[in-house]
Amino acid sequence: MIKLIRGFRDILPGDVELWQDIEAKARVLLENFGFREIRLPIMESTDLFSRGIGTDTDIVEKEMYSFPDSKGRGQTLRPEATASVVRAYIEHGFAGSDPVQKFYTIGPMFRHERPQKGRYRQFYQINAEMYGVASPLADVQIMYMLHLFFTGLSVPDVVTHVNSLGCPECRPKFRDALTAFVSDKTDRLCSDCQRRAKTNPLRVIDCKVPGCKEAVEGAPSIQDHLCQDCREHFEAVIKGLDNLSVPYEINPRLVRGLDYYTRTTFEVQTSLLGAQNAVAGGGRYDGLVKILEGKDTPAIGFAIGFDRLAALLGAEEKDFTVPPPLFVAALGAEAQKIAFDWLCAFNAKGLRAEMDYEGKSLKSQMKQANRFRVGHVLILGETELQNNKAVLRNMDTKEQVEVALDGLVDQVIALINQG
Numbered sequence: 001m002i003k004l005i006r007g008f009r010d011i012l013p014g015d016v017e018l019w020q021d022i023e024a025k026a027r028v029l030l031e032n033f034g035f036r037e038i039r040l041p042i043m044e045s046t047d048l049f050s051r052g053i054g055t056d057t058d059i060v061e062k063e064m065y066s067f068p069d070s071k072g073r074g075q076t077l078r079p080e081a082t083a084s085v086v087r088a089y090i091e092h093g094f095a096g097s098d099p100v101q102k103f104y105t106i107g108p109m110f111r112h113e114r115p116q117k118g119r120y121r122q123f124y125q126i127n128a129e130m131y132g133v134a135s136p137l138a139d140v141q142i143m144y145m146l147h148l149f150f151t152g153l154s155v156p157d158v159v160t161h162v163n164s165l166g167c168p169e170c171r172p173k174f175r176d177a178l179t180a181f182v183s184d185k186t187d188r189l190c191s192d193c194q195r196r197a198k199t200n201p202l203r204v205i206d207c208k209v210p211g212c213k214e215a216v217e218g219a220p221s222i223q224d225h226l227c228q229d230c231r232e233h234f235e236a237v238i239k240g241l242d243n244l245s246v247p248y249e250i251n252p253r254l255v256r257g258l259d260y261y262t263r264t265t266f267e268v269q270t271s272l273l274g275a276q277n278a279v280a281g282g283g284r285y286d287g288l289v290k291i292l293e294g295k296d297t298p299a300i301g302f303a304i305g306f307d308r309l310a311a312l313l314g315a316e317e318k319d320f321t322v323p324p325p326l327f328v329a330a331l332g333a334e335a336q337k338i339a340f341d342w343l344c345a346f347n348a349k350g351l352r353a354e355m356d357y358e359g360k361s362l363k364s365q366m367k368q369a370n371r372f373r374v375g376h377v378l379i380l381g382e383t384e385l386q387n388n389k390a391v392l393r394n395m396d397t398k399e400q401v402e403v404a405l406d407g408l409v410d411q412v413i414a415l416i417n418q419g
């Protein structure tokens with residue numbers, strides 16, 4: 001039998017209802033905040049990601065699904081959406097009409113990571129991206145929106161970590177201080193961090209490997225290296241969060257795995273998902289539009305890990321199937337024919353109804369209705385046909401009422417809607 005590819009997953013009925021609910025709530029909130037949906041392809045030129053995310057990141061170095069097209073041009077299944085949204089922002093000239101634009105997009109991403117709980121090779125994200133606002137108000141609004149979303153869903157055990165990664169002005173100085181700090185500790189670092197110590201030393205300070213954590217204790221803090229502008233920006237963000245009562249923890253070790261970040265970065269973390277503790281992450285990326293050959297435009301955004309959010313809300317333990325309100329049980333060929341017409345009419349009028357298609361006994365049809373956990377069963381047997389009446393049984397109260405066959409569909413819908 002052909003099975004799923006490792007690291008890929010099916011989201012089945014029973015779980016998918018929770019996903020639909022999360023997605024519907026996300027759309028309402030994002031649109032209330034002025035974000036408009038943008039739908040993007042899942043495949044882009046490889047260059048977009050290597051230039052956008054950074055060649056020294058784990059994603060670009062080892063996690064991309066890249067392959068040449070028939071002419072040998074590199075293309076990649078998107079590992080994230082931000083670079084694609086920036087490409088679309090530039091390509092469709094949004095900056096020309098109004099540089100301030102807010103977009104959201106929901107869909108699958110692909111990273112060739114080692115699969116484990118909460119980590120998949122195809123996973124889903126809800127992304128929000130905002131362009132053209134350099135003010136810290138944008139940072140506050142974005143983080144406030146994320147906070148509202150998580151509290152609205154009553155997500156358990158989440159903490160928002162926030163940091164500033166500085167700007168091209170102050171970060172190089174911090175990078176130098178860090179490089180000097182780790183230079184005599186490389187033998188204590190994991191093999192990834194030994195490489196990162198040279199290429200991307202910031203990543204060393206948020207490595208999860210215990211040996212690395214110990215080695216970087218006492219490392220210089222980015223918070224002590226921010227330039228005046230970055231410091232003021234960060235302070236304004238913190239003040240804004242306080243004013244709106246958004247809880248956070250300042251975490252000078254929060255670095256993020258993508259190179260495009262500047263200034264504010266944040267991550268929503270949980271302790272309930274083992275090693276995969278980030279449920280959402282984001283920050284400012286003021287340089288990215290320019291790197292991708294657009295006009296210099298400030299930008300900020302985040303992505304929520306949909307799979308992890310659904311896991312936190314219990315998708316794997318609970319069954320979120322919504323039972324149909326009605327089962328139509330018919331006995332005999334004539335009754336079954338009528339029942340099928342009713343079924344189609346109920347469905348067309350927006351009432352979800354089910355029936356047995358095989359002409360089974362009434363007993364087994366009632367069993368089937370119970371399995372569906374329906375609210376009502378509409379019964380049409382030979383006697384009912386003769387009397388020109390069907391019986392509507394409330395499965396909770398066991399009460400039964402007779403309904404005339406003439407005009408039955410609307411009558412039944414009205415009775416069910418009454419409760």
Ligand code: HAM
Pocket residue numbers: 079080081082111113118119120121122123124125127128129257258278279280281282283285300301302303304305306307308
């Ligand atoms: P990221 O931190 O790489 O950021 O991913 C965001 C979220 O996607 C993570 O916090 C996590 O919940 C989820 N995620 C990442 N990888 C996996 C995986 N292999 N399996 C399951 N879930 C995963 C970004 O992607 C940035 N583009 C976010 C952003 C938007 N920054 C600014 N705008």
